[in-house]
Amino acid sequence: xxxxxxxxxVPVATLFDYCAPHVTAADIGCRVRVxxxxxxxxxxxxxxxxxxxxxxxxVRPAGDVLRDAPPLPxxxxxxxxxxxxxxxxxxxxxxxASLPGWLRIERKAPASSRPVTLTSDGDVALDQALHRAPAMxxxxxxxxxxxxxxxxxxxxxxxxxxxxxRQAIGHGWLTPLDAGTVQAPxxxxxxxxxxxxxxxxxxxxxxxxxxxxxxxxxxxxxxTFHCWxxxxxxxxxxxxxxxxxxxxxxxxxxxxxxxxxxIGLTPQLEQRIRARFPKxxxxxxxxxxxxxxxxSHWAQAHSGAARIVVGARSAIFAPMGNLGLIVVDEEHDxxxxxxxxxxxxxxxxxxxxxxxxxxxxxxxxxxxxxxSYQAALAGRYRKLALPxxxxxxxxxxxxxxxxxxxxxxxxxxxxxxxxxxxxxxRSEQVLVFINRRGYAPVLICGDCxxxxxxxxxxxxxxxxxxxxxxxxxxCGHEEIVPVACGECGNADLHPLGYGTQRVEATLRTALPAAxxxxxxxxxxxxxxxxxxxxxxxxxxxxxxxxxxxxxxxxHDFPNLSLVCVLNADQSLYSTDFRAAEPLFAQLTxxxxxxxxxxxxxxxxxxxxxxxxxLYRAVQAHDYxxxxxxxxxxxxxTDLPPFSHHAVLRAEALQMxxxxxxxxxxxxxxxxxxxxVIVFDPIxxxxxxxxGRERAQLLVQSKSRPLLHAFLDQxxxxxxxxxxxxxxxxxxxxxxxx
DNA sequence: AGCACGCCGACT
DNA sequence: GTCGGCGTGCTC
Numbered sequence: 001x002x003x004x005x006x007x008x009x010v011p012v013a014t015l016f017d018y019c020a021p022h023v024t025a026a027d028i029g030c031r032v033r034v035x036x037x038x039x040x041x042x043x044x045x046x047x048x049x050x051x052x053x054x055x056x057x058x059v060r061p062a063g064d065v066l067r068d069a070p071p072l073p074x075x076x077x078x079x080x081x082x083x084x085x086x087x088x089x090x091x092x093x094x095x096x097a098s099l100p101g102w103l104r105i106e107r108k109a110p111a112s113s114r115p116v117t118l119t120s121d122g123d124v125a126l127d128q129a130l131h132r133a134p135a136m137x138x139x140x141x142x143x144x145x146x147x148x149x150x151x152x153x154x155x156x157x158x159x160x161x162x163x164x165x166r167q168a169i170g171h172g173w174l175t176p177l178d179a180g181t182v183q184a185p186x187x188x189x190x191x192x193x194x195x196x197x198x199x200x201x202x203x204x205x206x207x208x209x210x211x212x213x214x215x216x217x218x219x220x221x222x223x224t225f226h227c228w229x230x231x232x233x234x235x236x237x238x239x240x241x242x243x244x245x246x247x248x249x250x251x252x253x254x255x256x257x258x259x260x261x262x263i264g265l266t267p268q269l270e271q272r273i274r275a276r277f278p279k280x281x282x283x284x285x286x287x288x289x290x291x292x293x294x295x296s297h298w299a300q301a302h303s304g305a306a307r308i309v310v311g312a313r314s315a316i317f318a319p320m321g322n323l324g325l326i327v328v329d330e331e332h333d334x335x336x337x338x339x340x341x342x343x344x345x346x347x348x349x350x351x352x353x354x355x356x357x358x359x360x361x362x363x364x365x366x367x368x369x370x371x372s373y374q375a376a377l378a379g380r381y382r383k384l385a386l387p388x389x390x391x392x393x394x395x396x397x398x399x400x401x402x403x404x405x406x407x408x409x410x411x412x413x414x415x416x417x418x419x420x421x422x423x424x425x426r427s428e429q430v431l432v433f434i435n436r437r438g439y440a441p442v443l444i445c446g447d448c449x450x451x452x453x454x455x456x457x458x459x460x461x462x463x464x465x466x467x468x469x470x471x472x473x474x475c476g477h478e479e480i481v482p483v484a485c486g487e488c489g490n491a492d493l494h495p496l497g498y499g500t501q502r503v504e505a506t507l508r509t510a511l512p513a514a515x516x517x518x519x520x521x522x523x524x525x526x527x528x529x530x531x532x533x534x535x536x537x538x539x540x541x542x543x544x545x546x547x548x549x550x551x552x553x554x555h556d557f558p559n560l561s562l563v564c565v566l567n568a569d570q571s572l573y574s575t576d577f578r579a580a581e582p583l584f585a586q587l588t589x590x591x592x593x594x595x596x597x598x599x600x601x602x603x604x605x606x607x608x609x610x611x612x613x614l615y616r617a618v619q620a621h622d623y624x625x626x627x628x629x630x631x632x633x634x635x636x637t638d639l640p641p642f643s644h645h646a647v648l649r650a651e652a653l654q655m656x657x658x659x660x661x662x663x664x665x666x667x668x669x670x671x672x673x674x675x676v677i678v679f680d681p682i683x684x685x686x687x688x689x690x691g692r693e694r695a696q697l698l699v700q701s702k703s704r705p706l707l708h709a710f711l712d713q714x715x716x717x718x719x720x721x722x723x724x725x726x727x728x729x730x731x732x733x734x735x736x737x
Numbered sequence: 738a739g740c741a742c743g744c745c746g747a748c749t
Numbered sequence: 750g751t752c753g754g755c756g757t758g759c760t761c
Contacts, residue, residue, distance in 0.1 A: 006761080011738055016761040037740065037760045052761075059761055093738095724756085741759090748752075 003052045004062060006034055006043035007080075009096040009104075013088075013715075016043070017052035018062035024048065029071030031103065033063035033172070038129055040121065040172045042066075042104070044095050046077055069103060070302065073321040079353050080317070087732050088711055089342045097342055098317035100298040101291045116165065117148040122173030139164050140173060149174075207244060211237050214384040215244045218360055222248060222325070225355045229331075229376040230364040232386030233395060233621065234592025238364045239269065240390065242327050243276050245362065250280050250307055254324020254359075258310045259346055261333035262286075266553065267531070269329070270310050277308060285311030285318055313338060313346030316353065324359050326350045330553075331363035331372060332585050334735050343731045347372075366592065366623070367585040370634065373627050374641040396563070396594040396601035398619040400610035411498050416564050416604055417510050424514055424543045429559045432503060432546045433590045434566040437473065437520045438462035439502045440495030445485035447492070452482070456691040463495050464522070465502075475690040503566065504546045511544070519547030552590040563594040565605045572609065575685065576736055577639055580614055584626055587618045640733075644704045646711055647737050648697040650728040655683065655693035661726040662697045668717040674710040676701040685736070692727075698737055 004023050005015035018034050025048050034043050040063065052059050080098060084091040096104055118126075122140055130137045139161060143149050149165075157165060168174040207215060218228055222245070232238040246256050258273065260266055263286045274282050283297035283306040300306035302319040309318045313336050328336070328350050336347040347363065354361035363372050363381070376383035389395060403413050412432070420430045440463045443452040452461040454472040461470035463481065471478045484491045495502070504518045517523075517533065524530040530550075536542060540559055545551060571583040587605065595601020607615060617626035635642050648665055652658040662681030669678050677700045684694035701707035715730065 003761095008761085009738085010760075012760075014761085018761060034761080039739080039760095054761060062761095722757090739760095741757105743757085744755105746752105746754085749750100 002048055002050065003059065004032065004045045005047040005049070006032060006062070007046050007092040007095040008034070008036060008041055008043040009092045010036075011090050011093060013084075013090045015046055015091060017054050017059050019052075019056075019059050020048075020062040020065075023062070023065060027065050027067070027071065028074060029077055031066040031069070033066070035060050035063070038125075038171075043092070044072065044077075044099075046081070046091070046095075069299075072319055073302075075321075075353075075356060076317070076319050078356060079349065082352060082356075083342070083344055083349060086708070087342060087344050088715055088730050089344075094342055098314075098319075100295045102295045116143065116154070116169065116174040118143045119172055119175050121171070122168065125171070125173050135161075136164055136168065139168065143174060207240055208237070208388070208390055210386050210388060211241050211244075211390065214386060215241050217382070217384060218245050218362065219248050222360050223358075224360070225358045226360050227351050227354065227375070227381040228360060228362045229368055229372050229381045229383045230362050230386070231368055231373075231376075231383060231623070232364065232366060233389060233623075234366045234588060235389040235391065235393065235395075236366075236386035237390030238329070238366075238386065239272065241386070242329070242362060242364065243273065245360075246273075246277070246308070246325060246327070249324040250277060252324060253322070255301075255304065255306070255320045255322045256308050256325045256327065257315065257318060257320060257323055257350075258308065258327045259315060259329065259336070259350060260310065260312065261330050261335045261553070263310065263312050268555065273308060273310060280307035281305055282308040282310060285309055285315040287312065287314050313344075316344075316346040316349045323353075323357055326354050326359065326361040328361065328363045330365055332365045332367050332369040332581070334582065337733075337735050339735075340729075343729070343734075345733060348733065365585075367581075367588050368623075368627070370581060370627060370631060371641045374631055377631075393595055394600050395621050396591050396603045398591055398603040398605065398621075400615055400619065401604050401606045402610040403606050403608060412503065412506055412510070412564070412566070413606060416606060417507075419562060419602070419604060420507075420514075420544065420564065421511060423562045424511065426561075427540075427559075428561040429537070429540065429542065429557060430544045430562045430564065431551060431557075431560055431590070431593055432507070432544060432564045432566065433548075433551065434498065434500055434503055434546070435548050435570070435586075436462075436497075436499045436567060437464075437501075437522055437548060438471065438499035439465035439505075440499055441497040442495070443470065443481070443493050444496045445488065445490050445493055447490040448485060448488040450485045450487040451496075452486075456688070458686055458688040462499065465495075465505075474686065498566065500546050500548060507544055507546065514543040515541065516544045516546060517542040519545055519551050521548070521550070524550065549586065549590075552586060552593065555593070557593065560593055561595050561601045563590050563601070563603045565590060565603065568605055568615075569607050569609065572612065572614070577634075577637075578736065580630060584614060584618060584623070587615075588621075588623070591618065638700070638702070643700050643702050644707050645732075645734055645737060646699045646707060647731045647734040648699070648728060649684065649694065649731060650681075650696070650723075650726050651689075651692040651694040652726045653692060655687070655695065657724065657726055658693055658695040659683075661721065661723055661728065662695055664721045665697060665714075665718060668721055669710075669714060672710055672713045672717075674701070674706045674713075675703060676707060676710045696737070 001019055002023055004018050004020045006018055008016055028045050028048055030045050031042050032045050033040055080094050084094040126140045230238055249256055263284055283300050285297055301309050304322050309315055328347050331347050337345045350361055375381040401413055401415055423430050442460045443463050452470055454461050454477055456477055457472055457474045459472055459474050461472050464471050468481050469478050470481055500518050500520045504516055507516055537557055571579045591603040594603050650658040650661050659681050666678055679698040681695055681697045684696050
């Protein structure tokens, strides 16, 4: 008698056994209907075998296997299992999160108005279960008595009964009559815009010698797993290298998975890939896609009709059965790490998936993560460097502008304004980069020091002068601008610090003739707004761009020749040991916006600490020196990548509850062996968020296997720790602690 | 997560 | 006497 192990979408860390006489190994990866408690749910068959890992008496029979969609590739199931084990997240949730919506739920016609009838399951349920569900019982009895429930009768149901009806259909007890089967999204072949419009373009773009060397190194060894770290300065033509390698892989009939940090921000890249491979269907994948499109793209990736998948981190779970290459562009970017739910790193999973499939993976960046850089130094990854720009344009000239603390703190100093004026007079564009939205980050009372706190978060409300609102950038809370101090009643409140709105206002006053555009989340909210804004920047309808990091990512504005960075120092105050890394990356990235197509660009960075080693390294375009210095520090302090972290996070309405829970968790570590350091529970960096108090507990080990062995044992014991009104989660390889 | 079971306070 | 609160435990 064959048994199956099924992944079910419940927060329980196990697979569930069912007996299934008619199931064969070919059904692994198919969805199956199973009884679960008193419900019937859809699960995914993960294993087929002869023995259950449970008292056979408790094993119930599985229901139908749904073979309407081809099974998930076995290799994908392995990836999902690994993800579940490594990030210590329940397998069922991992599997179901990777499925598009139409496979997750029973596809049913909008049933509420259709006549319904009792199924055999419903018959059984009515006879054998439902002792304690009188309302459901009476509804089903009514259907049984009359044979069916007519549309007329359904319309007459009270709301509560309607809900019950929907539930009963969900459980499979009732079914709509005459339910026309809804088609799975048909496997669409390459759409017209992929096949016909683009002129077949030969790979005639010449790679320079370094690009050529990098490309050939990868291609020469493209039939086995290697992790290539492609370290190329901004403008060095990493994309060209990816494209050339992709070209060979696609010619061999394989699929390519291309991961990008945020797909919405880089439409140019997608278009470039499409244009280069007009004959190969390309689909995109990201989480906030319309469900129909998502389903269609998923099906195309699955069937192999789509040869290229370009997507954000969730695309690492794309069901590709014929993968020949994975590319992770901007691999250092933190958005590859999911910060809630299943806290996986798509970049790390990409390396795992490539190794599993024995195919190459390319991690590309101008500022690699220290983890990847160290792996390359240690020889686990193969490093390829592109130290020169592909074009003749030199790297921008980076200058530090010292400002004193009390002076134009965060604002624009006179020399910066002068520099901007000169560029505009030469008919060039300027980018003023300040990574903070709103007018001013604080509204402060001159008398008592009150500073517009958010009552739900450990943060201040940001003044948005245009809208006359105070807004919390963490929880979204908004209120009107107070006319007097909330503490002492003093009416003399003034804004402190600078955000994009205030910088824009300053510039409008200082340079009244300049055409200024502000680009941040507030001004790009509409559907096509940002695309239109980009177009008008390219048309040179704008002289000065004032914006946040939205502007730092992968856009080429050919007329842009000067970049001014305003409040970079902010990150230097951070307590996070990782803060320097993203700051360097961000400065390098925005600096790269200056002068990509014309003469030498300039970058001005305003700082109170112009001699800070980080800025010196940015000025010298010396990533290697910077990274090696940081690595030496990390080595001496035993921090990642020389050790490995996991963080247990807890949140509750009261800090004491969260901390008490974590202390109990510390207690539960007693008796677990392993070379692991368990730190004291502390309040989280953002202690209060959305009205909840947050605390965390860091676990560190020099050895990844030891850490995971420890976590396995620990988590088993944690189920006994009663988490009274405490929500908790484990974050493996956390980015911020 | 749901959902049932179970044990304690306010009501037909 | 029961209805209903949510603490605890289980789901193959």
